Amino acid sequence: QQQVKQSPQSLIVQKGGISIINCAYENTAFDYFPWYQQFPGKGPALLIAIRPDVSEKKEGRFTISFNKSAKQFSLHIMDSQPGDSATYFCAASKEGYQKVTFGIGTKLQVIP
Amino acid sequence: DAMVIQNPRYQVTQFGKPVTLSCSQTLNHNVMYWYQQKSSQAPKLLFHYYDKDFNNEADTPDNFQSRRPNTSFCFLDIRSPGLGDAAMYLCATSTDGPTDTQYFGPGTRLTVL
Numbered sequence: 717q718q719q720v721k722q723s724p725q726s727l728i729v730q731k732g733g734i735s736i737i738n739c740a741y742e743n744t745a746f747d748y749f750p751w752y753q754q755f756p757g758k759g760p761a762l763l764i765a766i767r768p769d770v771s772e773k774k775e776g777r778f779t780i781s782f783n784k785s786a787k788q789f790s791l792h793i794m795d796s797q798p799g800d801s802a803t804y805f806c807a808a809s810k811e812g813y814q815k816v817t818f819g820i821g822t823k824l825q826v827i828p
Numbered sequence: 829d830a831m832v833i834q835n836p837r838y839q840v841t842q843f844g845k846p847v848t849l850s851c852s853q854t855l856n857h858n859v860m861y862w863y864q865q866k867s868s869q870a871p872k873l874l875f876h877y878y879d880k881d882f883n884n885e886a887d888t889p890d891n892f893q894s895r896r897p898n899t900s901f902c903f904l905d906i907r908s909p910g911l912g913d914a915a916m917y918l919c920a921t922s923t924d925g926p927t928d929t930q931y932f933g934p935g936t937r938l939t940v941l
Contacts, residue, residue, distance in 0.1 A: 818870040
């Protein structure tokens with residue numbers, strides 16, 4: 717019930733291409749879905765987040781798509797750049813729970 | 829800048845020798861977390877504090893202890909480090925709000941010889 721399943725675990729994308737990372741969850745009580753970006757040797761940092769009352773949220777080149785009925789959400793990185801090379805974690809939490817359930821992570825490599 | 833600070837950034841200890849990692853925050857957040865992250869894995873929550881209330885995860889070994897003497901500081905004590913405890917230890921904070929966004933420190937890389 718608390719799992720968040722993330723795929724793929726690794727992804728190689730050409731510069732300028734679209735990177736897509738998918739996540740699925742089981743617990744319908746989750747009401748907040750953040751994505752974290754982690755560079756090697758650094759702590760994760762919040763990239764973008766969405767609530768289930770909207771189907772899409774866009775911030776610059778980063779877009780979250782959310783499908784409440786399918787219990788799935790995904791991160792799209794448009795015009796991917798080598799500087800986007802990092803590990804991306806999807807996550808889920810519920811208000812007042814204070815804890816976040818992380819996906820396994822996706823290591824993205826953007827090649828020139 | 830308001831931030832989460834962890835010290836030291838790198839810690840080398842010997843098998844069985846106690847070690848303490850520290851975390852401080854200037855965000856005035858009431859929730860503080862300790863995570864263990866091993867290579868190519870997601871952060872694993874060890875425990876968290878909501879103000880002074882300590883919440884231990886069921887699968888956190890007794891070897892791991894924590895202290896939070898005030899709002900700003902939190903410590904992770906590893907009483908008898910084993911080789912399997914070598915990892916990145918991440919401190920994070922959050923407010924008790926609807927978003928539960930967590931703000932992570934840079935981590936402490938622990939090596940056990």
